[in-house]
Amino acid sequence: MNFLNIINQLAEVDADVLDRLDSRRAVFSSLGTVAKRSAMAATPMLIASMFQKAYAGTNAGDPVEIFNYALTLELLENDFYNKVKASAFYTAAPAASQAAITQISKHEAAHVALLQKVITGIGGTPVTNVTFKASTFATLTSFAAQLQVAQLLEDTGVRAYKGRATDLQGIGDVTITGVGTINPLESALRIHSVEARHAAHIRIMRAQTPWISGSGDLDGADNYKGATPESNFTQAGYNLTTAGVITPGVTYSATDVAAAFDEILTKAEVTTLVTPLIGA
Amino acid sequence: MSTKIISSSQPQMTDLDQPLYTPIKRRSFFMYAGATAGATALILAGCSKSDSEPGIVSLGSGNLGVLNYAYALEQLEAAFYAQVVKTPATDFQTGELTYFTQVAMHEAIHRDFLKAAIINVAKATPIMDLTPNFSSITFTSRASVLGAAKAFEDLGVAAYNGAGKLISVTDPNGATYLTVAGKIVSVEARHAAYIRDLITPGSFAADDQVDATTGLDKSMTPVDVIMTAQTYITQKLDASSVGK
Numbered sequence: 001m002n003f004l005n006i007i008n009q010l011a012e013v014d015a016d017v018l019d020r021l022d023s024r025r026a027v028f029s030s031l032g033t034v035a036k037r038s039a040m041a042a043t044p045m046l047i048a049s050m051f052q053k054a055y056a057g058t059n060a061g062d063p064v065e066i067f068n069y070a071l072t073l074e075l076l077e078n079d080f081y082n083k084v085k086a087s088a089f090y091t092a093a094p095a096a097s098q099a100a101i102t103q104i105s106k107h108e109a110a111h112v113a114l115l116q117k118v119i120t121g122i123g124g125t126p127v128t129n130v131t132f133k134a135s136t137f138a139t140l141t142s143f144a145a146q147l148q149v150a151q152l153l154e155d156t157g158v159r160a161y162k163g164r165a166t167d168l169q170g171i172g173d174v175t176i177t178g179v180g181t182i183n184p185l186e187s188a189l190r191i192h193s194v195e196a197r198h199a200a201h202i203r204i205m206r207a208q209t210p211w212i213s214g215s216g217d218l219d220g221a222d223n224y225k226g227a228t229p230e231s232n233f234t235q236a237g238y239n240l241t242t243a244g245v246i247t248p249g250v251t252y253s254a255t256d257v258a259a260a261f262d263e264i265l266t267k268a269e270v271t272t273l274v275t276p277l278i279g280a
Numbered sequence: 281m282s283t284k285i286i287s288s289s290q291p292q293m294t295d296l297d298q299p300l301y302t303p304i305k306r307r308s309f310f311m312y313a314g315a316t317a318g319a320t321a322l323i324l325a326g327c328s329k330s331d332s333e334p335g336i337v338s339l340g341s342g343n344l345g346v347l348n349y350a351y352a353l354e355q356l357e358a359a360f361y362a363q364v365v366k367t368p369a370t371d372f373q374t375g376e377l378t379y380f381t382q383v384a385m386h387e388a389i390h391r392d393f394l395k396a397a398i399i400n401v402a403k404a405t406p407i408m409d410l411t412p413n414f415s416s417i418t419f420t421s422r423a424s425v426l427g428a429a430k431a432f433e434d435l436g437v438a439a440y441n442g443a444g445k446l447i448s449v450t451d452p453n454g455a456t457y458l459t460v461a462g463k464i465v466s467v468e469a470r471h472a473a474y475i476r477d478l479i480t481p482g483s484f485a486a487d488d489q490v491d492a493t494t495g496l497d498k499s500m501t502p503v504d505v506i507m508t509a510q511t512y513i514t515q516k517l518d519a520s521s522v523g524k
Contacts, residue, residue, distance in 0.1 A: 096481060096482055100482055104485070107485065110492070110493060114494050161462075162463065166459060169449050169454065169458055179494075183445045185444050186499055189444045191497075193437050193465055193466060193468075193469040193497040194469075194485055196465075198473075198485060199470065200470035200471075201473050201484040204477055204484075211467055235393055236393075237401075238396060238400075246395070246396045257389055260393075260464075261463040262462075262470075263463060264459065
C-alpha cells in the first residue's frame with residue numbers, strides 16, 4: 001500500500017493529520033529499507049487508530065473491523081459461487097439459472113474488490129484466505145442443494161450488513177484511491193440492498209416467496225433465528241400485530257408484519273453461523 | 281379527484297381532515313385566514329391537480345425530515361399497491377395478485393409504522409395524508425402496473441440507501457431510526473427484485489440498477505427522489521431540508 005496516499009486521504013477527514021504525522025514522516029524517510037518495510041507493515045494499525053480518533057464522538061465502531069467483517073462474508077460468498085460455477089451441476093443447469101448465478105457472482109467479486117480497496121484506503125489490512133470449505137461444498141450433490149446454501153448465505157448477508165449499519169453511523173466521507181469519495185455507511189447500505197436482491201432471486205429460483213414470510217422450506221433454519229428472529233413483529237417497541245396499535249380499527253397479521261421487516265444478526269451470531277463453512 | 285393514499289383496510293379520513301394534519305407554515309396560513317379562506321382550502325383540497333394548487337408540503341429538517349421523507353414514499357407505495365389489489369390487472373398471471381396483496385400489506389405496514397414512529401418516538405407531527413396522482417398508470421394493464429411498481433421499488437431502495445447517512449446520531453433515537461430504515465429497505469429491495477424478474481426474468485439486479493464494476497445499488501438524494509416521485513403526488517413536496 002502507498003503510505004503517503006493514505007496520509008493524503010486522512011487529511012480529507014482530519015485536517016490535523018499532516019501536522020501530527022510530520023515528525024513521524026521524517027523518521028520514516030531516514031530509515032533503511034528493511035526498517036522501512038517493517039515500519040510500513042506496522043503503519044496500518046497506527047493509521048487505523050488515528051482514523052478512529054478523527055471520528056471520536058460519533059458513536060461509530062472501527063471501520064476497518066466492520067469492513068473486514070463484511071469482506072469476510074463477501075469472500076465466502078464469492079468463493080462459494082466460484083465453486084458453484086465450476087461444478088457439473090451448474091453446467092447442467094438451465095441457461096437462466098446459470099445467468100443468475102453469473103450475475104450474482106459478478107457482484108460478490110465486485111464487493112470483494114471494493115471492500116479491499118476501502119479497507120486499504122482507510123489504513124487497514126484486508127482479511128485473506130476466506131474460502132468455502134471444500135469438504136462441505138462436496139456434500140452439496142445437486143444444483144438445488146447449492147441453491148439452498150446460496151439462499152442461506154444471501155439472507156444471512158442481508159442480516160449481517162443490517163446489524164452493523166449503526167456502527168458506521170456518523171462517519172464522514174472518505175476518499176479512497178481507485179474508488180473516489182464515499183460515505184462508508186452509504187456504501188454498506190448499497191451493498192446490503194444488492195444482497196437483498198440476490199436473496200429474493202435465489203428464493204424465487206427455489207419457488208419460495210422473495211421475502212421472508214416464515215413459511216418457506218428453510219425459514220426455520222438458524223439463519224433466520226437469533227436474538228431478533230425474522231419472525232419478530234415488534235418494531236421500535238411496538239407490537240405491530242396488536243389490534244389498532246398503529247391505526248384504530250386496523251390489525252395486521254404476524255406473517256405480514258414479520259415479512260415487512262428484515263431483521264438484524266449480531267456479529268457473534270453471524271460468526272457462529274458462517275465459521276463452520278469457512279476452511280480450505 | 282385521485283385516489284386517497286390510504287389502504288382500503290384502513291378507516292378513510294375525509295378530505296376535511298387534511299388542513300388539520302398540515303404542519304407547514306404556508307398551509308397554516310389558511311387556518312388563520314378566517315372561515316372563508318379556510319373553506320376555500322377545503323374545496324381546493326378536494327379538487328384534482330389540474331384545477332388547484334394545494335400548496336407546498338415541507339418534509340421538514342433533520343431526522344424528522346428523514347422520517348417524513350420515508351413516510352411520504354411509503355404513502356405513495358401503499359396507495360399504489362392498494363389500488364393494484366383493488367382493481368387488479370386483467371392480465372395478471374397466476375400467483376401475481378397473491379404476491380401483490382402481500383406487498384400491499386408490507387407497504388401499508390411501513391406507512392402506518394412510520395406515521396406511528398413520527399408521532400410516538402419522534403414526538404412530532406407527521407406530514408399530511410398525501411393525495412396520489414396515478415393518472416399515468418393503467419391499473420387494468422399488467423405491463424403498466426409492473427412498470428410503475430418497478431419504478432416505485434427501485435426508487436424506494438435508492439432513497440433509503442441515500443437517506444441512511446442523513447440520520448443524525450446526535451438524536452438519541454438516531455440509531456433506532458437507522459436500524460428500522462435498514463429493516464425496511466431490504467424488503468423494498470426484495471420487492472424490486474421480484475417485480476424486475478416479472479418484467480424481465482433475471483433482471484433482479486441488472487446492470488442498469490446495480491453498478492457492474494462496484495456491485496453497488498443506486499443511491500439518491502431526497503431532492504432527486506422527490507423530483508421523480510412528484511409525478512405521482514398531487515401536493516408539491518419540498519425535500520430540500522431533509523437530514524439537514
